Amino acid sequence: MIARQGDALQSHSSHxxxxxxxxxxxxxxxxxxxRTGDAVNCGSVVIGGGSVNIG
Structure with a gap:
């Protein structure tokens, strides 16, 4: 799966x-x-696999 800045993630219960x-x-x-480790707007970070490396 490829994700981009601004793409939506599964919501928390309140936001x-x-x-x-x-x-x-x-x-x-x-x-x-x-990329793995990039920021999420709720203060979390993106979690991902190590099989594809970019940037």
Whole structure:
């Protein structure tokens, strides 16, 4: 699965969440590619697998 800055994530019970961070050099449909460790707008970070490396 590929995710981008601004893409929605599964909501917490009280609010929606979206990816807030992204790559400065890799873009998918003109949006920064999200990577493991990038920020989420609720204060969390993106969790992902290690089989694909970008940026």
């Amino acid at each position: 929606s969440r979206a990816i807030a961070g992204g790559s400065g050099s890799v873009f998918i449909e003109e949006k920064p590619a999200a």
